[in-house]
Amino acid sequence: MNAPGSTKATPLHGIASDAIDASCRMPLFVLFGVAALWLAASSVFGLIASIKFHSPTFLSEAGWLTYGRVYPAAKSMFLYGFALPAALGTTLWIFARIGKVGAAQPFFIAAGGALWNLGVLAGVIGIFAGHSTGFENMEMPRYAAVLLFFGFLLIGIWTLVTLHERRDRRLGVTQWFLLAALFWFPWIYSTAQLLLVVWPARGTAQAVIHWWFSANFTVLWCGLAGLGVVFYFIEHVAGRPLHNSPLAVFALWTSLLFVSWTGIPAGAPVPAWIPTLSTIAGVVSVVPLIALAMVLVPTLRATDVPPSAGGEITSHRSAWCRLTSTVPGRLVASGLVAFLVAWVVQLICAIPSVNGFVQFTWFTYALSQLNLYAFLALTLFGAIYLIAPRVAGMDWPWPKVVRLHFWLAVIGIALIVLPLAAGGLLQASKFASKASHPELSFVTVANGTLHFLRISSIGEVLLLLGHVLLAGNLLTLMARCARARLAAAYESAVAEVRTAEVKP
Amino acid sequence: MDPSLLNAPEADEMEPKKDVVPVWLIVLMVMLLYWGAVYFDRQGGWFSPQVYAPYRNLEEVRAYQPGGGAGDLFELGRSVYGQTCVACHQANGLGVAGQFPPLADSEWVNEPEPGRLIRIVLAGLQGPMTVKGQQYGAATMTPFAPILSDQQIAAVLTYVRQNADWGNKAPAVTPEQVAAVREKIANRSQPFTAPELLSISPAE
Numbered sequence A: 001m002n003a004p005g006s007t008k009a010t011p012l013h014g015i016a017s018d019a020i021d022a023s024c025r026m027p028l029f030v031l032f033g034v035a036a037l038w039l040a041a042s043s044v045f046g047l048i049a050s051i052k053f054h055s056p057t058f059l060s061e062a063g064w065l066t067y068g069r070v071y072p073a074a075k076s077m078f079l080y081g082f083a084l085p086a087a088l089g090t091t092l093w094i095f096a097r098i099g100k101v102g103a104a105q106p107f108f109i110a111a112g113g114a115l116w117n118l119g120v121l122a123g124v125i126g127i128f129a130g131h132s133t134g135f136e137n138m139e140m141p142r143y144a145a146v147l148l149f150f151g152f153l154l155i156g157i158w159t160l161v162t163l164h165e166r167r168d169r170r171l172g173v174t175q176w177f178l179l180a181a182l183f184w185f186p187w188i189y190s191t192a193q194l195l196l197v198v199w200p201a202r203g204t205a206q207a208v209i210h211w212w213f214s215a216n217f218t219v220l221w222c223g224l225a226g227l228g229v230v231f232y233f234i235e236h237v238a239g240r241p242l243h244n245s246p247l248a249v250f251a252l253w254t255s256l257l258f259v260s261w262t263g264i265p266a267g268a269p270v271p272a273w274i275p276t277l278s279t280i281a282g283v284v285s286v287v288p289l290i291a292l293a294m295v296l297v298p299t300l301r302a303t304d305v306p307p308s309a310g311g312e313i314t315s316h317r318s319a320w321c322r323l324t325s326t327v328p329g330r331l332v333a334s335g336l337v338a339f340l341v342a343w344v345v346q347l348i349c350a351i352p353s354v355n356g357f358v359q360f361t362w363f364t365y366a367l368s369q370l371n372l373y374a375f376l377a378l379t380l381f382g383a384i385y386l387i388a389p390r391v392a393g394m395d396w397p398w399p400k401v402v403r404l405h406f407w408l409a410v411i412g413i414a415l416i417v418l419p420l421a422a423g424g425l426l427q428a429s430k431f432a433s434k435a436s437h438p439e440l441s442f443v444t445v446a447n448g449t450l451h452f453l454r455i456s457s458i459g460e461v462l463l464l465l466g467h468v469l470l471a472g473n474l475l476t477l478m479a480r481c482a483r484a485r486l487a488a489a490y491e492s493a494v495a496e497v498r499t500a501e502v503k504p
Numbered sequence B: 001m002d003p004s005l006l007n008a009p010e011a012d013e014m015e016p017k018k019d020v021v022p023v024w025l026i027v028l029m030v031m032l033l034y035w036g037a038v039y040f041d042r043q044g045g046w047f048s049p050q051v052y053a054p055y056r057n058l059e060e061v062r063a064y065q066p067g068g069g070a071g072d073l074f075e076l077g078r079s080v081y082g083q084t085c086v087a088c089h090q091a092n093g094l095g096v097a098g099q100f101p102p103l104a105d106s107e108w109v110n111e112p113e114p115g116r117l118i119r120i121v122l123a124g125l126q127g128p129m130t131v132k133g134q135q136y137g138a139a140t141m142t143p144f145a146p147i148l149s150d151q152q153i154a155a156v157l158t159y160v161r162q163n164a165d166w167g168n169k170a171p172a173v174t175p176e177q178v179a180a181v182r183e184k185i186a187n188r189s190q191p192f193t194a195p196e197l198l199s200i201s202p203a204e
Helices: A017-023 A025-054 A067-099 A106-128 A142-164 A173-198 A204-237 A245-261 A273-284 A286-301 A319-323 A327-349 A352-358 A362-392 A399-435 A442-447 A450-502 B003-007 B023-043 B058-064 B070-084 B115-123 B150-161 B175-184 B194-198
Strands: B129-131 B134-136
Touching: A017 A025, A017 A067, A017 A362, A025 A067, A025 A106, A025 A362, A025 A450, A067 A106, A067 A142, A067 A173, A067 A204, A067 A362, A106 A142, A142 A173, A173 A204, A173 A245, A204 A245, A204 A286, A204 A319, A204 A327, A204 A362, A245 A273, A245 A286, A273 A286, A273 A327, A273 A352, A273 B023, A286 A319, A286 A327, A286 B023, A319 A327, A327 A352, A327 A362, A327 A399, A352 A399, A362 A399, A362 A450, A399 A442, A399 A450, B070 B150, B115 B150, B115 B175, B115 B194, B150 B175
Parallel strands: none
Antiparallel strands: B129 B134
16 A cells, blocks of 8 residues: 555555544543633633632632632632643644554543543632632642543543554644653642742752752643644645744744743842842843744745655645635634744843833732733643544534634733733833932822723633633534434444344 | 665755745854853852852852851850840949949959950859949859850850940950860869969959
C-alpha cells in the first residue's frame, strides 16, 4: 500500500482518520463534556465575583458566597475544570491524528478524566467550605490534589503511549509544544503542592515558590498548550507548513529556559537577587518572542504553497485567510493575536519601573485575563469546535450558535480586558501622583475604577452566555451521537436476529 | 522498520535543510545574557540574604543601617540617651542647676576608667555630690539595671563619654565592662552615694 514515490497525501500505514476519531470518542466526551459544564459554572461564579466589586452587598449573607471563596472557586473551575482537561483532550486527539494511530487505552483515559473531575469537584467544594490552601491559582485543598494527581497520571501516561505508538514517526513542532505542556504541568503542580502544602517551606521561600508556580502555570504552561493548538491549526487545518520549524523548536527551548524564571515582581519583599534574576529572565524572554514572530508572521503571510512541498498552487489566499475562513480557525487566530499582545505587554512589564507602576492595580488582572482567556480559552474553544463534531461523527446541532459564541467570546473578553487595563493605568497614575496629591486616598483611587468594573461585569455576562451556548451545543451533540450509536447497535442486533430467524 | 520506508524518502526530505536559527538571534541572546550578568552584578546583591530592594548590595545596606562595632555603639547610645536620659540631663548634656548634674565636660564622665559611671547607671545615685565645683543632690538617679541591657548601657556611656559637642573625650565603654560590674554589684539594692563611689577604684 506504500508504493515507492508515493506522494505525502498517502498516510504511512495509516488507519482511516474516522477510526482514529472513534478511538478518542469516549475520553474526549468525558474531558470536553465536563469541561464545558465547569466552564459555565466558572463564569456564573466569576460574574458573582465581578458584581461584588461594585455592589458589595450582593449575595453577601452566606459565608460560602463571599468574594474570598467565590473568586478562587471560579478561577479553579476555569483552570482545573476547563482549561486543563480541554487541553489534555486536545493533546490526545492531536497526537492520535498526527501520529495516525488510535488512542491507547481510551477506557483508562476516560477513567482518568472522571478521576480528575472528581478531584475538581472535591477541590471546589473544599474552597466553598473554606479549606482553600490560600495560594492563588492552586487554592484546591490537599485531598483534591491527590485525586487530580492520579487522574492526570492516567490521562498523561496513555497520551504519552499514544504518542510513542505513532505510525508516522516524524515529530513536528505541534507535538513538541504539546509534549512540553504535558510534562510541565505535573512538574510545577506537584513541586508547588509538596513545597507549599505538604511540607511547607518557611519564610520568603513560600512566596517565591508560589510566584514561580503561578508564572509557570498561567504564562508558560498556558503558552505551550495554546501554541501547540495554534501550530496544529496552521499546519494541519490551514494546511501550511511552518516557515522555519527549527526556529520554532528554538523558541520552545528558550521559553522553557527563560520564561520559567519570570514572575517575581521587581519590588518583591524577598532578597534582591531573586527579583533581579526574574527581571533579567523577563527581558531575555524577548528572544523566544522574536523567534515565534519570525516563524508565525511569514507563515501566515505566505500566499502560495512552497514548491519544495511538492504541492500544486491551488490557492492564492494567504495562510491567515485560510485560517480565519472557519469559525474554529477564527477563534484560534484571535487567541494568537491575544497571545502576541500579552507577551509584548509582559515584556514591557518586566522592566522594574513599569512593574512598580502597574503593580497592585487592575492592569495586572487585565493582563492575566488576556493570557488565560483571550489566548488560551479562545484557542481551546477553537480546538473543541474543530474536534468534537469529528469525534462524534456528526455536525453541531446548531452550527450558527458556534458563530454566535465566537462573537460573544471576543466582545465579552474585550469588554473585560480593555476597560480593566485602562482603569488599571488610571489607578496606577493616581497612585504614582500621590506625593503631589495627598488628598487622593486609597479608597478614592479604588472608587475611580468602579465604572470600568461595571463594564467588565457586562463582559462577564456575555462570556457566560457564550459558555451556556457551548455547553448546550456540545452536550446535545454528545447525546445525539450516543442515541445514534445506540440505535445503530439496536438495528444490527435486530438484523442479526432476523437473519437467524429467516435461515432455518 | 519497513524497508520500503528506507527506500522511499519523501521528496521534500531530500532537499538540504535551509531553515536554521538566524545567527543574529543567538548573538542577541548572548548580548542580553551579558547585559543580565552586568545587571545582576549591580542590582542582585550577589545572593546575599540580607540585601532587599531598594538596596543593591551589602555595602549599601551597611551604609544605611546601624550594625555592630564601636562606631555604631555611639549611634545606638544617641537613641538610648534620647529615650532615657534626656529628660533630666538635657539634650545639651548640661543638666539642671542644683538638681541634675551636667554630663558635658564633667570630671566624673571623663575618668579614663568607666567603673564608677557604670555603677551610677546600674544602681543609681543619691545624696549630695560635687560636679565641676557645683553642689547637686536634690534629685535621685534612677537605677537602670533592670531596664537597660549591657549593650544599651555601654552604648549610652560611649555616647556620653565620646560626645565631642559636649567637650567630652574619654574611651568607649564595652558591653563586657558593663557585664562585669553588673555581676559584682548583683546583690545591691540601694543606690550608691558619692563618698561610697569615690572609695571604689574606677578601674574595678
